[in-house]
Amino acid sequence: MDKLLEEARAASVIRDNPAYAAVRRLSDRAHSIVTKRLIDYGSIPSGAHSQALMVTAGGLAWQLYAISPRHRARRAYPLPCGTGKTQSVVAFAQALYEIGLEDGRPWCGKSFLVAQTQIDSLIALRRDMIAAGIPEDDIGLIYSGEEREVPPTTDNSRRPVLLVAHAKIKRTGDSAGKLEEVTQYRPRPLKALSTLSIDLRPLTRPRDLLIWDEVLLSTQAHSIATEDASALAAGASARCEEAPAPFRKECADYLARCWSLIKIERERQLAGHEPSKVTLPSIPEDLELPYIQAFKKMAKGDTNAFATLVEMNGMDARFTFLVEPGKDRRGGMVSFEVSVPDAFDNIAILDAGHAVNRLVRLDSRIGLAIGFDKLGVVKSYDNVEVHFANGSSGRSPTEKDWDSMAEKQSVSEIIATVKAIPAEEHVLIWTFKHSGYWRAPDLPTLIKKRLAAAGVDVEAKINGRDRISVATFGRHIGFNDWSRVENVIFAGVLQRDRFDLLSSSIAQVRDIMADTDRLIPVTEVSLGEVAGTLYQAISRGRCRDTVDGQAKPMKVWLRHHDRKIREELNALLPSAQWSRWYGSEARGGKIDGVAEKVEAALSSLPQDVASISVRKFKEQCGLKDAPNKTFQKAWATLAERVEWTLSGRSFVRLEHAGAMAAPRLGFKDETAAA
Structure with a gap:
């Protein structure tokens, strides 16, 4: 009874707060805008879909105003792909801007960040905001690297809306200056004040909200397997001869010290002792870049192992084993760092795959957005057919099969499937990027070559667009170039290394000495990761579009070694129609x-x-x-x-x-x- 009274008093305090009316006004306006926009696009929301949009608009408004501590948090909004996630952000910004104009208080005194993976997606978001009536000068854009059609902006602390790449946020922990560049907001002074000699620096304050598009992993794990460390140490003397003369001895000594620590800790645990925390040797800050450059010259294809050791220098680390049923234990050294600073304590995470992402669940700082647990099925996939074959789909077998002169089942299945698809329908094939090794095949090129040899017109166009598209993983997030595609085929499935996933699990609980037996099993973590990747790749096609709560019709062909992937995908593709990939019947059925x-x-x-x-x-x-x-x-x-x-x-x-x-x-x- 006391608890109920306490909650009632808290609710009363919130309702009496003037900001409560502002939250309601903002959420209602944003919901109205996004609903109208989706209807104009031909994506008519169902009742459940509309309710999900309302929960999202309300959640963003509550987090922006953060009336009570429970509204200032890291919350996940699992809106399915194609249900208006990006347009909800545009509508939220438009509503806040319009209300600010009506009240004579620019942006209602608020400011926020939006972070996405792809820079091109940020530019497209900026374009949508400008089209919605938001002044260009109010939108900041920060990114690094090659300049795009829209250059990065300056004077960003004055801009109420700031668009940044995920990588930029993750690098802010390096220095206070980088952190302030994206977190601090200094409103432009009103005209009445601009002519006065007043120090306006005290008006500078943190931005109210960070909207994070896609999965948020707030930590970065670093790991190096025993066999990689051993190989580095075994060839250290010879390899170090490849390094610039001033660094040969330093490189050899560093590798030797690292391997010694790893070996000692591994042998302790094999002898039955409990894991202990170790600190890897430190490299002076002014030598880090020269070390990496030296290591690259020494690496001969193993750059990642060298670079990882440099990244781990001076960090607390541990040696741990990956134990899987029926397999040998794999061991290695693990360390981690927080990549999204805790200063970002108010984050709205728009993650369509949240339901299966177990790495995210390990982060106690992230919870489900209020109201989403009470929603039913927001989007149904009754019109989506998934043709499934059980078999290998990793990079190595996929490269070998497509590069082989012999006829391979996985290759012949895809060729036969493409040939059977009507000529008036588009086809999107997902596969791996080139690995970088000179002997490895270039799969996109090879797949098109093999299809052409089988009589498929790979240069055909439908209404000016390529009929056959071959895309590589990495473009499965943030790209909407294939929304007309009726057929999606997987020539391989992107899967993270299991030891890498164990390392990430340790990082996500932020405890280097975490009891690995009490963590979520790596097999389950891996299935969730794969399902999330597949869902995003599938959702680049026609099923992305949503009409009255239903995905548009589309067909998918998928091969994977674990049939449990169906259970994982069913959580993201409810009511999808599953059947066996009939191309596999002849030999594999x-x-x-x-x-x-x-x-x-x-x-x-x-x-x-x-x-x-x-x-x-x-x-x-x-x-x-x-x-x-x-x-x-x-x-x-x-x-x-x-x-x-x-x-x-x-x-x-x-x-x-x-x-x-x-x-x-x-x-x-x-x-x-x-």
Whole structure:
């Protein structure tokens, strides 16, 4: 009862606050603007969609005014792709500007930042704001690198709206000056004051809100695997001869000291000791750039390993192992730093994939925006068909398959699928960027070449646009060039290294000595990361557009090694229609069918069954007559994602398998030395 009374009093205080009316006025105006704009675009919101837009407009307004401490926080707004996320930001800015004009108080005395990944997206956002009637001089634009069609602005502390790249925010922690460049706002003096000799510096204050588009990971992990550190140390003397003469000894000594610390801590843990915190050797600040330049000359293709050691210099670090069922333990050194400074304590995060991003969930500073937990399905994907094939989709197998002279199933499937798509429909194929290694194939070029050799007109146009587009991961966020595409195909799936994900998990809890056994399993983190990437890539196509709560019709073809990816994607693509990729039926359909039966039968076994002979198991699930080779290939597709291992002639639950689990895939167990 006391708690209820306390909440009632708090609500009463908020309602009595003059800013409460301002919040309501701003949110209502912003919601009205974005709704009208979407209708004008032909994207008519359903009831649930409109409610989500209202919750977003209200949430942004509450955070801007921050009447109570609970409104000043880091909040995630999981608006699905294509439901007006960017236009909500434009409407929010337009409403704030218009109300300020009506009240004779520019921008209602408020200011805010918007951060996005792509600079071109920021420029497009600026263009939309200007089209909405916001004066160009009120919008700042900060970015680094090559100058685009709109150059960066100056005198940005005077501009109520500031558009910045994510990378710029993440670099502000380097110095107080960089931080102030984006956080501090100094309103232009009123004309009545501009002629007076008054020191207006005290009017400078922090900006009220940061709107962050897409995923927010507030930390940056640094890690180097044991094998990479060992290789650097083993070849240190020879490699250091490649460095400029003044730095050869320094480089060799630094590598030796780093490897010594890593090796000692690894051996301690293999001997059964608990992990301990270590500090890697420091490099004088004035030598960091020369070190990196020297390392690049020494690297011969291993620049990342050298650069990582330099980044980690002087940091608190730990050695940790990645433990996965049925696999060898992988070890390495991990450290981290906070990349989005805590000074940004009021952030509205527009993250469409928030529901599956487990790395974000590890950050206790980020919560769901108030009201989103009460919404139903905002956007349904009944009209989207997902054709799925179970199989390898990482960079290495994808490059090998497309570069091979022999006919590969994954390649022939894609070629056959493209050839079967009507000539009047667009096709978007996602694949990997060139890795940078001179022997690696250039997949976009190779895919078009193989399609052309199979008789596909890769130069064809539909209404002046390319019919066949091949895009690389990295462009799956912030680009809307393919909104007319009816067919999206994946020639590979971008996946982060598992040890890298473990390192990021440690960073996200901001505890270098975190108990890794209590963190979210890396397998689950990886699935969420992959699902988020796939969702963004899929949403570049026609299904991005939303009419009456429904995605426009589109077809997707996807290959991935883990069938659980379907469960993850269903959280982001509710009601999507799933089926098997029929191009795989001829060769892979039988194996997939056996694998499905094996997985279902293992899952249905009572928990007290610790093991079962393969012969008895095959009889029970109707696979007695399945050829041994087919059964073995089917098992190979399941081995990494079921809680069982094959030991001799029996299936054994991993929890009972002990040391039998590790050798099953032919890995050497690093713990054997213990």
